[in-house]
Amino acid sequence: MLPIREIKPKNARTKRFLDNKGPQATENPRRTLFLRYTTCSDILQMVLADLYALKRPLAIKFSKKNDIHPFEDPSSLEFFSEKNDASMMVYASHSKKRPHCMTIVRFFGFKVLDMVEMNVEAETMRTLAQFKNAKAAVGLKPLLSFSGSAFESPTPNAYTLAKSIFLDLFKGPDVQNIDVEGLQYMIHFSVDEEEREEVKPQIHMRCYLIRTKKNPNSTTPRVEVEEMGPRIDFRMGRIKEADPDMLKEAMRKPKSQEPKTKKNVETDIIGDKVGRIHLGKQDLSELQTRKMKGLKRSRDVADDEEAFAGAEDEVVFDPAKRSKVEV
Template identity: 30%
Template sequence: MKIKTPMKGRVKRELDKRAPKLVETGKKTLILQGTKTSGTLNSVLSEIYHLKKGGAVRYTRKNDNIRPFESGDSDYVLLCCQYGSHSKKRPNNLVIGRMYDHHVYDLIEVGVENFKSIESFSYDKKIAPRVGSKPFIAFIGEGFENVDELKHLKEVLLYFLRGEVVENINLAGLDRVYVCTTISSNKVYLTHCALQLKKSGTVVPRMELVEGGPSMDLVVRRHRLPNEGLRKEAMKTAKDQPKKKVKNVSSDAIQGTIGKIYIPDQKVGELALPNKAKGVKRERREAKNKEANEHASKKQKEESE
């Protein structure tokens, strides 16, 4: 098959963005509904979409054939999703899954309890978090280190809530905090707070949290860890590239970095002086007088001969 290469630079840059990367900058989140959903779960999915606006896609139609734990990867190809469903056995059921290389990487199923929407909180809207801002994420409780289900939930929530990975961030842009607190061995209280910076008399401001919603209790029901082979493949990192040798630079244990600088020969005699000093004029006058005396003595010697 003939491989077509892009002719325009704009097309080439767009294809480079979609190409696989060793370090991923961020993924889109797909939010789906199951065969049956409750009003509470619809509100949860709507507010999750609002919090991840710009980094999520929401489908509002019901999906009958998608059952994450029962079906294979065929229903999830090209999707990295949050899936909501409601049944008598599992009310207000929320399934969070991650994808790798068009395969389901892992799944965790939680039940939503004691949900409070953003509208149920009253606070100054001037300090409301801005859409697209980077959040703080705080995990409180020993369960996130000791219980396997909560450790898995922490990893998934951190991956889901952190957004795009950046190297530098402006402190003024940090205006929200996700607080996850363990209530029991299988229940986590998740709340979203606005971050308010106040004067403290020092360079570091004093931070206050104002609960702005949504908030909910997440009860862990089922979870599926990634396959060992898929995990190893997903955890591969790029080999350290050898540093390119810099010419005329060496390192010493005592003196540190040592470099050689090559300067071309300078023709000092041809340099134009900006200011002619009196000493220069005197030297030229003396040289002129000396040349005249030598010429006179030479002429006198020739005449005597």
């Protein structure tokens, strides 16, 4: 991994700019840059336009052609990332060998962390304009859902990497509270089951409007979804996995965000808080035990014991002495 070049500020203004651009305890929302190759098909241009519409305002779209090969020399992509303060990039290119190719790149410290290449299926592609209905407002966070065993694989693969990149691409800014009125649309990604090893299953991207309607049988509204576009099917291509050392550095959390540990207080795997209490030496002779009802003697048992005690001293009446004699 190449070391990140350190720029020494010459004045206070440059220092403030570099501090704002540098690592933060709470990072800024991810900004996405949209670029195109020297040859870009009409299908890819429509895909870029629709993805840009979903990402606004955290997006920058350039229309100039760029002769860049991401998997061969990513230095130009890193230059664009640092110049525009963008941590995500969508790069579109079209060639005979890789038609309708879209590459999604993720950066860390303005250096390429990982990237995934996907080919768009031109026959099944539908744009936002082809769905004649209302669209979600600009700047809203979408609901993201994934379905398919390939996304949940315990071993890292191209589909788990694609899921991670899609999450970073569409998640938007981090928020503490969510207004229900702002949940207007969702993006669903599904992957087909693998039938043959030589044929990789497709990834289907669908966008739906969320409609709430009055439910006459309950106070809870009825939720319905309506497809709003775009509708895109991807075929997996090349991938570039992250360098282990660079990924470890990217996943490191600042000490200010780590929860402070309390003595003798832990959290189990379920999420429950468990505490340990230390007591002094106890005098068990003064311990108040619980009085069990089953250990108490009943009234019938007490009467039987008294009758048995009276039967031990038998009394006999002697008529000659006219007195009671104990035997």
